[in-house]
Amino acid sequence: MGTGPEVNASSTIGGAGSAVDTEIGKAILDMGLATRTEIEFCREQQKQSSDPNQRSLTDLLIENAFITPNQARRIRQALEERKTSQIPGFQLLGKLGKGAMATVYKARQISLDRIVAIKVLPRKMSENPEFVDRFYKEGKAAARLSHNNIVQAIDVGVSPEGYHYFVMEYIEGKTLYDLMQEGHSFSEAEALDIAIQIAEALAHAHQRQLIHRDVKPKNIILTPQGVAKLTDLGLARAADDKLAAEMEAGKAYGTPYYISPEQIRGELDIDFRADIYSLGATLYHLVTGRPPFEGETPAAVMHKHLKQPLIPADHINTALSAGIGEVIDVAMAKKREDRYQSTTDMLEDLKAIRAGNPPIHARRNVDLDALEKVEETGQTVDVPQIVIEESEPEVVRPRASRRQETATPDLRNSKVIAALIVLAVSLIVNAVLIYVILTMPGLA
Ligand SMILES: Nc1ncnc2c1ncn2[C@@H]1O[C@H](COP(=O)(O)OP(=O)(O)OP(=O)(O)O)[C@@H](O)[C@H]1O
Numbered sequence: 553m554g555t556g557p558e559v560n561a562s563s564t565i566g567g568a569g570s571a572v573d574t575e576i577g578k579a580i581l582d583m584g585l586a587t588r589t590e591i592e593f594c595r596e597q598q599k600q601s602s603d604p605n606q607r608s609l610t611d612l613l614i615e616n617a618f619i620t621p622n623q624a625r626r627i628r629q630a631l632e633e634r635k636t637s638q639i640p641g642f643q644l645l646g647k648l649g650k651g652a653m654a655t656v657y658k659a660r661q662i663s664l665d666r667i668v669a670i671k672v673l674p675r676k677m678s679e680n681p682e683f684v685d686r687f688y689k690e691g692k693a694a695a696r697l698s699h700n701n702i703v704q705a706i707d708v709g710v711s712p713e714g715y716h717y718f719v720m721e722y723i724e725g726k727t728l729y730d731l732m733q734e735g736h737s738f739s740e741a742e743a744l745d746i747a748i749q750i751a752e753a754l755a756h757a758h759q760r761q762l763i764h765r766d767v768k769p770k771n772i773i774l775t776p777q778g779v780a781k782l783t784d785l786g787l788a789r790a791a792d793d794k795l796a797a798e799m800e801a802g803k804a805y806g807t808p809y810y811i812s813p814e815q816i817r818g819e820l821d822i823d824f825r826a827d828i829y830s831l832g833a834t835l836y837h838l839v840t841g842r843p844p845f846e847g848e849t850p851a852a853v854m855h856k857h858l859k860q861p862l863i864p865a866d867h868i869n870t871a872l873s874a875g876i877g878e879v880i881d882v883a884m885a886k887k888r889e890d891r892y893q894s895t896t897d898m899l900e901d902l903k904a905i906r907a908g909n910p911p912i913h914a915r916r917n918v919d920l921d922a923l924e925k926v927e928e929t930g931q932t933v934d935v936p937q938i939v940i941e942e943s944e945p946e947v948v949r950p951r952a953s954r955r956q957e958t959a960t961p962d963l964r965n966s967k968v969i970a971a972l973i974v975l976a977v978s979l980i981v982n983a984v985l986i987y988v989i990l991t992m993p994g995l996a
């Protein structure tokens with residue numbers, strides 16, 4: 553984690569001693585960056601290493617100071633672009649952006665003469681057959697979706713050079729991440745408008761059993777007309793989510809700010825509620841100007857997602873309505889059972905707030921949750937202990953439901969005691985009356 557993009561990236565193109573290494577060696581030689589002897593020296597080092605995870609040729613060339621990290625990066629870029637330009641049927645027009653795991657290019661689809669975006673995955677991912685299988689399955693599922701707020705998936709394939717790619721609709725606009733980086737701050741109305749569009753997109757995908765798993769400002773593009781488009785839907789993740797989150801270490805903004813607790817724990821049965829959490833976290837960032845949890849390292853941020861109570865958005869930005877704070881609170885509940893139990897429920901609440909009304913489901917969640925538990929058990933429900941670590945001072949704000957859970961059983965106990973007293977008193981009074989009647993002189 554976090555050895556710097558240069559060294560890491562070389563190993564994503566190909567393993568040590570691979571065909572890619574040979575190709576990189578050739579390119580370095582062609583460009584006159586290192587001599588044949590230097591390259592052979594490094595190859596020899598590779599061969600003699602007993603480490604099964606031995607370093608790639610580029611890593612060794614850098615270590616031996618034969619080339620600089622910057623030169624290595626430029627070579628890899630040149631090679632990658634050469635490969636991508638060889639995706640049959642597409643003419644590469646330029647790079648649109650690069651994320652932690654892939655590069656996105658603008659391209660022309662020659663047959664239809666239209667502009668598309670192509671996401672090219674590193675070769676390393678092709679080495680994992682499970683991932684490749686999921687990539688195609690999800691790609692196919694995504695291509696069947698059609699929604700105005702989802703970037704349309706067009707095709708998946710593999711280039712003759714072994715690069716897996718994902719062709720999608722090209723969207724003109726900027727990601728929410730880019731807009732925030734430029735200093736744009738979102739009003740509650742603007743943020744709600746975006747969240748509603750993305751919730752519509754997710755509801756559409758969830759109804760068709762497709763989970764995004766990576767909803768975040770970088771994956772939402774806003775067009776000049778104000779249409780929010782969710783990207784990367786149906787793009788299988790290479791590794792388990794915890795690993796993917798860790799892989800983002802070292803990127804200025806790539807820390808796992810929006811990932812759900814169950815994904816951090818590496819649980820396998822991730823469902824739509826992970827997307828609900830991430831949408832809540834994205835909305836939190838839009839309306840407060842900061843991610844829900846921050847920390848020095850990705851591990852610190854992940855720890856807070858798991859353990860630290862959330863400071864309500866409307867406490868940070870007091871201009872916000874209480875309703876939006878409640879919606880985010882429910883969406884970002886640590887336990888997924890406490891979140892919205894359907895994406896359309898969240899959508900309805902977001903729309904209610906936009907119309908100036910209180911959120912129906914968020915409130916009902918809080919109230920019913922407590923009452924149901926009490927009625928089921930008929931006894932006091934334990935208040936979960938929130939452990940606050942010394943290094944993370946935080947305001948603990950028990951949820952309203954927890955307060956009710958403890959208050960209601962007390963009330964019930966006192967009612968029972970009162971009823972028992974009334975019963976006992978009435979029995980005594982009745983007994984006395986019967987005795988008096990039976991012992992009256994007239995009756996004897
Ligand atoms: N369909 C598209 N149309 C236009 N631009 C796009 C499209 N998809 C992605 N991009 C651009 O490409 C960039 C890189 O996207 P990519 O999904 O590879 O990484 P990311 O989402 O920014 O981050 P990461 O992969 O690290 O999570 C995006 O930030 C966006 O600017």
Ligand SMILES: [Mg+2]
Nearest residue numbers: 651770771784
């Ligand atoms: Mg993306």
